Amino acid sequence: MMKMDVTNLLSAVNSTISNKSAALDEEIARLERAKSKIAAEQNAGLGEINKIMQPELGKLWTGKRAESFQQNREDAYQAMQEVFNSQYDSYLSSIGNKIFFLKAEKAAADAASALCSGYRQAVEAGKDLADDVYDKLKGWL
Numbered sequence: 442m443m444k445m446d447v448t449n450l451l452s453a454v455n456s457t458i459s460n461k462s463a464a465l466d467e468e469i470a471r472l473e474r475a476k477s478k479i480a481a482e483q484n485a486g487l488g489e490i491n492k493i494m495q496p497e498l499g500k501l502w503t504g505k506r507a508e509s510f511q512q513n514r515e516d517a518y519q520a521m522q523e524v525f526n527s528q529y530d531s532y533l534s535s536i537g538n539k540i541f542f543l544k545a546e547k548a549a550a551d552a553a554s555a556l557c558s559g560y561r562q563a564v565e566a567g568k569d570l571a572d573d574v575y576d577k578l579k580g581w582l
Contacts, residue, residue, distance in 0.1 A: 448561055451558075451564065452561060468543055476533060476536045479533055479536070
């Protein structure tokens with residue numbers, strides 16, 4: 442391959458990697474916004490579920506209807522606790538894991554982009570690409 446062909450190829454690869462990196466940035470930002478909204482919803486919900494148990498039933502609330510009403514309130518409270526604690530925490534954890542992996546993928550893309558740029562500069566300077574690759578990798582050998 443001629444020097445210009447290699448330079449153009451490396452530029453094209455770097456452009457593709459940059460586009461992928463930008464797409465990853467957008468996806469990370471979208472997920473972080475969603476995570477923030479879900480956390481806010483969770484906090485609001487946790488504040489609201491305490492109202493289910495209000496007002497406290499007084500001494501006049503006795504009998505089967507009072508017991509049934511209290512049991513229904515407690516069931517609703519437990520159901521809401523499950524939703525706003527366990528389920529929301531699971532959603533937040535899932536989104537956090539996805540963000541972590543996307544950030545790792547972006548870091549790899551950024552590293553590959555830096556290597557492409559370095560190789561392109563080496564080719565433009567007239568250095569043999571094989572020697573440059575060997576120099577960069579010899580620390581791993």
